Amino acid sequence: MKFASEFRDPALARSLLSAIAARADAIGATRDKPLHIMEICGGHTHAIFRYGLDKLVHEGIEFIHGPGCPVCVLPMSRVDECIEIASRPEVIFTTFGDAMRVPGAKGSLLQAKARGADIRMVYSPLDALELARRNPGREVVFFGLGFETTTPSTALSILQAAREGLGNFSVFCNHITVPEPIRALLGDPDMVLDGFIGPGHVSMVIGIHPYDFIAAEFGKPIVVAGFEPTDLLQSVLMLLTQIADGRAEVENQYARVVPEHGNPASLAAIAEIYERRPSFEWRGLGEIDASGLKIRDGYGAWDAERKFGVGYGAGRAVQPEPEGCACGAVMTGRIKPTACPAFGHGCTPEMPLGALMVSSEGACAAYWQYGGARAAAE
Structure with missing residues (x-):
């Protein structure tokens, strides 16, 4: 299939995995001291698990699942x-x-x-x-x-x-909007992140420069990525290369789809219709200014x-998470879905406690569908 099969080529994937392993070894990444790479987009989370990339990459690479599922972050x-x-x-x-x-x-x-x-x-x-x-x-x-x-x-x-x-x-x-919660995460002293895989679909609209602050202010590299397995592997390699070189830049792996400055017609329509709220509540992150x-x-x-x-x-009343639900902690990368006490027990796709189990971009749904977590829970 044109524009899909060539990005699922096994030989290319093996070559990228070898290059990632060599680069990770050179950096000194290990299972005990991994590099933490956050994929912002829930679509990337599902692709990582669908193709087993979390198991194929070097053991010194740990994927952290970010707040890139709009259904999931809705309070x-x-x-x-x-x-x-x-x-x-x-x-x-x-x-x-x-x-x-x-x-x-x-x-x-x-x-x-x-x-x-x-x-x-x-x-x-x-x-x-x-x-x-x-x-x-x-x-x-x-x-x-x-x-x-x-x-x-x-x-x-x-x-x-x-x-x-x-x-x-x-x-x-x-x-x-995507940039504002990333700024909030980077401002959290408890978050340990070494780089970001940037969202492909969002970047089709806004371009790559709204992420400049990630590199300029926080010294973290980010690579905007596509959704096929070799897209993601190449993005990881590009991040490791930046880290090895001591660089922090915004790079565009998905240049075949994502223009540097976004889509002018879409940006014009957004500017015509919308303005920023002073703040907006995010599940797991609380109120974030201008988000x-x-x-x-x-x-x-x-x-x-x-x-x-x-x-x-x-005016409205902020509702707390259901008892036993850890959606907020999962969505901000603090814990994995399987660490939630309700995962697979009180929370399943048939009877969900939280949005991450039912959304097509939710991290819990990805673990349930592709990660072998369903069999373990049952």
């Missing part, structure tokens, strides 16, 4: 607010499938649907727009969720709704928070 209070909006009889609430089973304090959207709320899974905000056109007597709300990858499509949908005058369409905006986006006043007619009086503008 429980925001899920509860989704349910509050969706439970109104005039509302058709639309969402991506990943978010349907994420638990809040009041249950999940799927459970709210079972109780009678009109909640529908969509594949794009354009699907929600079409529902609004077909149902002029109903309020259609789209759950705007995700990092910079999905932010432009939501912005363009709001622009289209404004052009058409679709007053029965609105967005419950929970879009967040969330909100809809600008000029497009307030399509802002579900204003329309229904929920969210940050209306």
Whole structure:
């Protein structure tokens, strides 16, 4: 398959693994004193486990799973607010499938649907727009969720709704940004990180320069990576080369897809529709300054928070994690999923306590599906 099979070539993978091992030995990385490399993106976490890269790389390399799953970092209070909006009889609430089973304090959207709320899974905000056109007597709300990858499509949908005058369409905006939580992690004295694998899809939109502070201020190398096995292996080798050379730079392994300065049309749509929130709550990280986006006043007619009086503008109660759930610690790389006392016992994909077990980018789901953890738990 063009643009996939060549990045899964076994001979190339073996060559990269040998080069990684030689470089790790030269640096002095060992099982007891490993280099800690954080893959920011949940898609990278799943690729690492799907292809067994965690077991194939040199024993002196330890992957740390970062907060790069937007469904997983959403606080429980925001899920509860989704349910509050969706439970109104005039509302058709639309969402991506990943978010349907994420638990809040009041249950999940799927459970709210079972109780009678009109909640529908969509594949794009354009699907929600079409529902609004077909149902002029109903309020259609789209759950705007995700990092910079999905932010432009939501912005363009709001622009289209404004052009058409679709007053029965609105967005419950929970879009967040990648650089700010990385800054928060690097400011934590307990976090030991030697380098970062940067997110490929996010970087398609924003480019590579928003990560400059990682190298310039904190002296850590970062390599933006693709999602195929040889992409990730080459990225690890590039990080080790920087460490061996005593360098800390932003490098782009995924240059075939990621432009240096991002996508101008997407960035323009984001700037038109959104502004920064003063702060936003992240599961496991707490409030992080300027890490969330909100809809600008000029497009307030399509802002579900204003329309229904929920969210940050209306005050809210922060909900603690369920007892026994360690999602926050897993998501910030402090522990592995298997160290959570609920993993595989009180928390499974069928009956999840936390979002990391149900999201397609969650670290716990990756361990369960690919890491052999399911068999161990059962």
